[in-house]
Structure formats: structure tokens, C-alpha cells
Amino acid sequence: MDERQALAAFAALGQEHRLRAVQALVTAGPDGLAAGVLADTIGIAGNTLSFHLKELSHAGLIASRRDGKSVIYSAAYTGLSDLVQFLMRDCCQGHPEVCTPAVAALAACACPTGDTAHA
Amino acid sequence: MDERQALAAFAALGQEHRLRAVQALVTAGPDGLAAGVLADTIGIAGNTLSFHLKELSHAGLIASRRDGKSVIYSAAYTGLSDLVQFLMRDCCQGHPEVCTPAVAALAACACPTGDTAHA
DNA sequence: TCTACGTTTCAACAAACGTTGATACATTGG
DNA sequence: CCAATGTATCAACGTTTGTTGAAACGTAGA
Numbered sequence: 335m336d337e338r339q340a341l342a343a344f345a346a347l348g349q350e351h352r353l354r355a356v357q358a359l360v361t362a363g364p365d366g367l368a369a370g371v372l373a374d375t376i377g378i379a380g381n382t383l384s385f386h387l388k389e390l391s392h393a394g395l396i397a398s399r400r401d402g403k404s405v406i407y408s409a410a411y412t413g414l415s416d417l418v419q420f421l422m423r424d425c426c427q428g429h430p431e432v433c434t435p436a437v438a439a440l441a442a443c444a445c446p447t448g449d450t451a452h453a
Numbered sequence: 454m455d456e457r458q459a460l461a462a463f464a465a466l467g468q469e470h471r472l473r474a475v476q477a478l479v480t481a482g483p484d485g486l487a488a489g490v491l492a493d494t495i496g497i498a499g500n501t502l503s504f505h506l507k508e509l510s511h512a513g514l515i516a517s518r519r520d521g522k523s524v525i526y527s528a529a530y531t532g533l534s535d536l537v538q539f540l541m542r543d544c545c546q547g548h549p550e551v552c553t554p555a556v557a558a559l560a561a562c563a564c565p566t567g568d569t570a571h572a
Numbered sequence: 573t574c575t576a577c578g579t580t581t582c583a584a585c586a587a588a589c590g591t592t593g594a595t596a597c598a599t600t601g602g
Numbered sequence: 603c604c605a606a607t608g609t610a611t612c613a614a615c616g617t618t619t620g621t622t623g624a625a626a627c628g629t630a631g632a
Contacts, residue, residue, distance in 0.1 A: 341469055347540075348464025349620085353456070369579060382621055384580055403578050403629050415555040418537055421466075422559050436534040437559045440541050440552055468590085488609060501591055503610055522599050522608045 335416040339394060343417045346393040351378055352386045356395055359409040366408030368401075454535040458513060462536045465512040470497055471505045475514055478528040485527030487520070 335343075347353050354376050359367060367375070373383040387407060390396045394413035399406050422433050454462075466472050473495050478486060486494070492502040506526060509515045513532035518525050541552050 337469075337472070341467055341472060343467075344463050344472065345467025348460060348462075348467045350456075350460060351620090353460060353463065370577095379622075380579065381581080381623085385620075388580090400629085403576095405579060412554075414540070415552075415558075418540060418555045419558045421533070421537060433534075433559055435531075436537045436541075437556065440538065440556045440559070470590090489607095498592075499609065500593085500611080504590075507610085519598085519609095522606095524609060 335420045340417060340420045342393040343395055343413070346390050346395060349386065351376055351383070352390055355383070355386060355390060355407075356409065356414075359396055359407055360411075360414070362408070364408055366399075366406040368404040368406055370404065372407060454513075454532075454539045459536060459539045461512040462514055462532070465509050465514060468505070470495055470502070471509055474502070474505060474509060474526075475528065475533075478515055478526055479530075479533070481527070483527055485518075485525040487523040487525055489523065491526060 347356065355372060358372060358375050369383060369387065370380060372387075373380045376383065378386075387396065387398070391398060395410055395417075396407050396413075397410050398408075422436065466475065474491060477491060477494050488502060488506065489499060491506075492499045495502065497505075506515065506517070510517060513535075514529050515526050515532075516529045517527075541555065
């Protein structure tokens with residue numbers, strides 16, 4: 335992930351409705367949510383949400399697929415983790431003060447080597 | 454870190470000059486950089502940088518201290534790692550697809566239990 | 573085909589953002 | 603004290619952003 339894409343991602347997440355949308359989509363899981371349901375969940379108009387979804391999609395944070403009349407949006411897990419890695423990698427240039435506590439905290443959330451993933 | 458602060462942090466990082474400032478400050482380490490040096494590094498006017506530094510400080514991403522005539526800015530490592538933890542924690546509500554690859558990648562950057570920190 | 577439904581696009585507007593120049597503040601040295 | 607340096611504040615501006623309403627597009631069923 336280059337700086338330009340990271341800027342777009344950070345800017346996308348720096349907006350209340352878009353952050354809520356991402357949270358809702360990640361929470362919804364790979365099945366995603368229809369645009370209408372998402373608009374209702376966040377509490378904004380459909381056209382307004384469409385504007386924000388386009389921005390999130392452009393930032394690589396969400397994906398979309400059509401299912402009948404509905405368009406299902408889902409979180410782009412790769413894009414999200416890439417963003418975290420960008421922030422951490424750029425921040426740890428010889429100074430792991432940022433990464434160490436973050437990794438320690440995340441280990442309890444998604445430990446790839448242990449059995450506490452469902453904590 | 455609550456949603457309001459996370460929003461401020463993301464919005465702060467979603468701006469080219471501010472992202473560059475954070476990167477420069479983190480790279481500089483705990484010693485930090487004087488405002489003038491930072492302005493010269495980024496390539497923007499001092500008053501413009503001051504505007505951005507105030508926003509970054511308000512978002513909890515940087516700290517400042519006076520040293521003679523200069524004001525030294527430094528990265529707020531706690532705020533940065535809190536932001537990563539916010540993004541990860543909120544994203545992993547039963548779906549560790551995001552956290553697992555991120556943790557795996559970060560383990561090589563700041564592994565708190567291993568010896569690959571300098572990879 | 574037509575109609576209904578869900579979603580997207582478009583133009584327009586108010587609000588917020590980022591930059592500039594001038595000015596004011598804080599600190600140091602003479 | 604005064605002058606010089608470094609930084610912060612302020613008003614003004616042009617630009618960008620987020621929202622709204624109307625319209626258009628795509629899909630499914632009658």
C-alpha cells in the first residue's frame with residue numbers, strides 16, 4: 335500500500351458515517367449488507383450513503399456485489415489490514431515503541447499461534 | 454479511545470502534510486523535531502504547519518515541549534497504538550480475518566517475545 | 573411490455589478545510 | 603531595555619467536502 339492509498343483510506347475513515355459503515359460491514363462479516371439495510375442502520379439517506387460507499391470503495395476498504403435488486407457491500411479485510419500494516423511499518427523505522435504495545439494488545443484479539451482467538 | 458477521538462485521528466492522518474509530519478516525528482524518535490525543522494522537512498510554511506500540528510495534537514497523535522526558542526514536537530506513541538487497537542478491536546467482532554494477517558505482519562516488526570525485531 | 577423497487581448519478585448549496593499574509597507572542601542575546 | 607529569532611494566532615480567500623432533491627439506471631415480477 336503506497337502513501338496515496340493510505341491517505342485515501344485514512345481520509346475515508348475520518349468521517350463519522352463512513353467509519354460507522356465500515357464498522358457495520360466488518361461486524362456483518364463476509365456476507366455483507368445491502369445498501370438499503372446499511373443506510374437504515376447508519377441512519378442516512380440512500381443517495382448520501384452511496385456517495386460515501388463510493389469513497390470507501392475507492393479507498394479499497396469495502397467491496398460490492400449485486401444480488402438481485404440489491405447491491406451487497408462487504409468489508410475488504412485485505413485493505414483494512416494493509417492500512418494497519420502501513421501505519422505500523424512506517425512508524426517503526428527503528429523505533430518499535432508503537433508496534434510493541436499494539437502487537438501485544440492485538441495478540442489477544444487474533445492470536446495466529448494460540449487458541450484465544452475467540453476471546 | 455472512543456469513536457470521537459478515533460475519528461479525529463483518522464481525519465488527521467488523512468491529510469498529506471499531516472501524515473508526513475507524523476511519519477517524520479515517529480522516525481525522529483522520542484527526541485522529536487523542532488517546528489521549524491519539521492516545516493523545512495515537509496516543505497510547508499511555518500504557520501501552515503502550526504495549523505496542522507495543532508490538529509494532530511488535538512487528535513492525541515503528537516506531543517510538544519518547549520526547548521528555548523524552539524518548540525519540539527514528538528510522536529505520541531500511545532495515541533498511535535491506541536488508534537491501531539481501536540481499528541482492530543472494532544473490526545474483529547467475531548471476525549478475525551482482519552486481525553490475523555495484521556498481527557502476523559507486525560510480529561516481524563516488533564515481536565515482543567521473539568528475536569526478529571530487526572528484520 | 574409495464575410497473576415497482578433498490579440503487580446510483582447529477583447539479584446545487586452550505587459548511588468545513590487548507591493556505592496565505594500580516595500580526596502577536598515567547599524566548600534569547602546584546 | 604531593545605532587537606532578533608522561532609512559533610502561534612488571526613482574518614481572508616479559494617478549494618474541497620457532505621448533504622439534498624430530482625432524475626436515471628438496473629433488476630424482478632405481473
